[in-house]
Amino acid sequence: MIGESALRLIFWSVVFSALLTSPAYAYLDPGTASMLLQGLLGGIAAFFAVGSMYWKKPETTRHGPFQEKAAHEVTLINVAGSYRDPAGRVYVADGRILRTVAPIASAQYEHIRDTGILSQVISEGYVVGTQELPRNDWPAGLSSAAYVLEHERVPYVSYPYEWSFSQLKAAALLHLDLQLNLFERGAVLTDASAYNVQFIGSRPVFIDVLSIVPYMPGQYWTAHRQFCEQFLNPLLLRALKGVPHNAWFRGSLEGIQTVDLASLLSFWNKLSWRVLTQVTLPAQLHRQALRNPKAAVGRVRGQRKFPEAGYRGFLTQLRGWIASLRPRSGDDTVWQEYAVANTYEQQEAAEKREVVQSFVSKIFPQTLLDLGCNTGDYSIAALQAGAGRVVGFDFDNNAIDKAFERSKAEQLPFLPLLLDAANPSPQQGWMQHERSGFGERAEADAVIALAFEHHLAIGKNIPLDQVVDWIVKMAPVGLVEFVEKSDETVGRMLALREDIFTSYHREAFEAALTSRAVITAKTLVSSGGRTIYEFARNSK
Numbered sequence: 120m121i122g123e124s125a126l127r128l129i130f131w132s133v134v135f136s137a138l139l140t141s142p143a144y145a146y147l148d149p150g151t152a153s154m155l156l157q158g159l160l161g162g163i164a165a166f167f168a169v170g171s172m173y174w175k176k177p178e179t180t181r182h183g184p185f186q187e188k189a190a191h192e193v194t195l196i197n198v199a200g201s202y203r204d205p206a207g208r209v210y211v212a213d214g215r216i217l218r219t220v221a222p223i224a225s226a227q228y229e230h231i232r233d234t235g236i237l238s239q240v241i242s243e244g245y246v247v248g249t250q251e252l253p254r255n256d257w258p259a260g261l262s263s264a265a266y267v268l269e270h271e272r273v274p275y276v277s278y279p280y281e282w283s284f285s286q287l288k289a290a291a292l293l294h295l296d297l298q299l300n301l302f303e304r305g306a307v308l309t310d311a312s313a314y315n316v317q318f319i320g321s322r323p324v325f326i327d328v329l330s331i332v333p334y335m336p337g338q339y340w341t342a343h344r345q346f347c348e349q350f351l352n353p354l355l356l357r358a359l360k361g362v363p364h365n366a367w368f369r370g371s372l373e374g375i376q377t378v379d380l381a382s383l384l385s386f387w388n389k390l391s392w393r394v395l396t397q398v399t400l401p402a403q404l405h406r407q408a409l410r411n412p413k414a415a416v417g418r419v420r421g422q423r424k425f426p427e428a429g430y431r432g433f434l435t436q437l438r439g440w441i442a443s444l445r446p447r448s449g450d451d452t453v454w455q456e457y458a459v460a461n462t463y464e465q466q467e468a469a470e471k472r473e474v475v476q477s478f479v480s481k482i483f484p485q486t487l488l489d490l491g492c493n494t495g496d497y498s499i500a501a502l503q504a505g506a507g508r509v510v511g512f513d514f515d516n517n518a519i520d521k522a523f524e525r526s527k528a529e530q531l532p533f534l535p536l537l538l539d540a541a542n543p544s545p546q547q548g549w550m551q552h553e554r555s556g557f558g559e560r561a562e563a564d565a566v567i568a569l570a571f572e573h574h575l576a577i578g579k580n581i582p583l584d585q586v587v588d589w590i591v592k593m594a595p596v597g598l599v600e601f602v603e604k605s606d607e608t609v610g611r612m613l614a615l616r617e618d619i620f621t622s623y624h625r626e627a628f629e630a631a632l633t634s635r636a637v638i639t640a641k642t643l644v645s646s647g648g649r650t651i652y653e654f655a656r657n658s659k
Contacts (some may be wrong), residue, residue, distance in 0.1 A: 127150040134607040149150050157198060184445035190564050193258045199552040200314065206329040207545045212258045216272050218249075219264035220329065227332045231277055236304050245297045247317070247326045270329065274486065274534075275510045279349065280289045280369035281544060283519040284357050284446050285363065286323075289527075291350035293323040295438040298340075302431060307334045310579035313374070314554075320508065337424025340433065342400075351397060351437075354444050355380060361447035363516045365537055374550055378402045393440050399482035413632050426542060444521070467645045471569060472497065474642050474651050476504035478598055484564035486510065488593055490540065491571035495522035498533050501567070510563070512538035536539075540571075540589075541579040565598035566590060569651065573602040577612050578624055583623055584631040595656045601628045603648040625650075 155292060193212040201209035206224035210217045220228045230236045234252070248271030259268045279287060293316060298308050308330045315327040352375040353364030360383060368376055381389075381402035388401050473495050479487070485507040489498045492511025501509055511533065513519055522535035538544075542556035555609045568590050575581045590599055602609055604623055625648075632638060640653035 123507060143454075149262045155280070160573055169459065195258055195260050199550070200548070200550065200554060202553075204327075204329060207264070210258075210261075214272070216270040216520070217252075217261070217649045218268045218270060220266035220268065222265045224329055226263035226497075228329065230333050231306055231328075232329050233299055236301065236306050237331065238550060239304070240297065240300060240325075240331075242321070243300070243537060245293065245300060246328060246331075247273065247324050248525040249328055265632070270326065270328075271346045273317045273319060274508055274532075275318075276555065276560060277318060277534065277536050278285045278544065279353070279374075280365045282365075283516050283523055283535075283537060284354065284363070285520045285523050286318065287350065288441060288444060288502060289312070289321075290318075290323045291346075291354065291441050292438065293325065293433055294350065295441070297325055299431070299434050299438070301331060302334060302427075302434070303335050303346065306331055306526065307338070307340070308332075308342060311342035311349065313351075315432065318465065320532040320534055321523060321530070331634070336427070340430060340432075341423075344377070345374075347397065348402070349375055349482070350374075351441065352377060352380045354363040354492070355394070355398065356383075357446050358444045359384065359394075359447065365516070366601070369544065369547075372554065378405055378448075387621040397437070397440075446517075464645075467649075468496075470642070470644045471651065472500045474644065474653075475500050475569075477507050477566060478567075478653055479504035482565060483507075484594075486563040486565075488566040489588065490538075490566065490568040492522060492535055493518050493572070494527070495525050495533060495535060497524070497526070497567060497569055498535070499529075499531065502533060502574075506565075508532035509534070512540070515658075516540045540575055543582060555564070561593050564596075570602065570608075572599060572628075573606075573609055573623075577604075577609055577620060582618075583627055584634075587631040591632070591654065591656050596654065597656075598651050598653055599632070600644070600649060600651045602623060606645075606647045606649065621645055 148372075148523045155222070159174060162475050194210040195217075198209040198211060201207075201218075207219045207221050210219070237246070241249060248269050252267045252269050254267075257264075261267050279290070284289065290313060293306070294311060294313075302308055309332050310327075310330055311655075312327070313614055315330060316323050317326050349368075353368055356362050356364050356367070356375060357510065364375065368427065377398055381398050384394065384398065388394055394658045421615070479501045487498075487506045487509045489495075489501070489509055489511040492498050492509075492513050493515070495511060498509040498511045509532070511522060513522070513535065514537065517538060519535045519537050523531070525531070526533040526535065531618070538557065544554075546552060546554065546556040548554045572583070572586050572590070575586045576583045587599070590597065604618075604620070629652075630650060636654035636656045638652055639655050642653075644651055645651070
């Protein structure tokens, strides 16, 4: 077999030949640079991809049938984020998640349905549970559709800019695994949007069934550019530069453009074979296209068909690289070890756990929110006491990574997400409705906020009554811990700044809470005065 050095020699010969013989190899659509790159690399990738595969397929997950429901008129709420897809739209109807299949997409849908492709990838756990509804079960207002599908409801919708490195990586691997699985069955995915992946607990699942279409022999992976911008580039930003992707992705909903990432990489970063082929070269091809778009268009139209082995090899090698990515070492954060390096004793931690479990065992919430979940100790305690699922939030990337890995290892219905509570995810995108804000999604049966409120009231200068109001609005019942100003943690927070918080004290906290809720229990959990309050929100 040809060695790696010989492979690189072959590649460089092809690349330099291509770059020096024509002024451009892609047109103004940056996705075309991706197609040309595939043309350059596909044959090489195919040769080396015939051997071992790099992953294990997920365990088969069987989805039970949906309950039979009689047809009736309901209020249809259009899911704003589905407007981009001419193949169909997504609606919420009395809590049911429905997707229409437009007449223009009916033939493609019928193909993946009748060949068994769709049912297979659902049963294997790649795709969210889906069934086709009989016409007599269609809500009024959908009669123009060719078909109406009902999806299993995802308990909590999250977005890539709320995921940790490990979660984005898991979503990327799911997408590639699904793409490879489909390819072996004669189908492909038309796009590579990270928003088409959601998490059920720690398990990523693909939700856009109309993205699955028949494979056309010789076609290129047209979604490669989108995959790079929404999966690969954000992962590389953290793996190579130590910078989390979240703020950038939130500010640019389509992800991180390859030309932008390339401009940040060092000379040594660019010496990497993989970085060269997936970042540096595509960025260069795109720049050349901008200088001479007419020549680029002609070059693209003259591209040869992409062989199946090349397609498969391209995906497989990319999959292997992403599986090997890790956050850059040495990027420890303040709160990732908080669960074992906090300012209270183990006995106090045990008492907090007992308070949480006692609270949960009285109400058995289907969904519980854990504000300041850190690595998940109290989220897991709530699950052990009978909570149906927990969605946890913390502003520390490394803590969320650890919480996610715990959830995945134990297969828990626990989804940890990144949240800056002082600046939560807003409504944004087209007409400021395409992606829902945190406030729209943060509704639950119960909420816990332990060792949390002082980070907003002291750390972010947010008035204490507003902090209490924000927490109480999330659920009808909950637990909130008050931390005295004399506490060691608060003392550290105030060590190098003026104490301007004259209104931060227990009496003010209790007044704010009792104006919005009834205090049903109060438990002292530390010698420093930390107290957990159980509340029931006032009826409106």
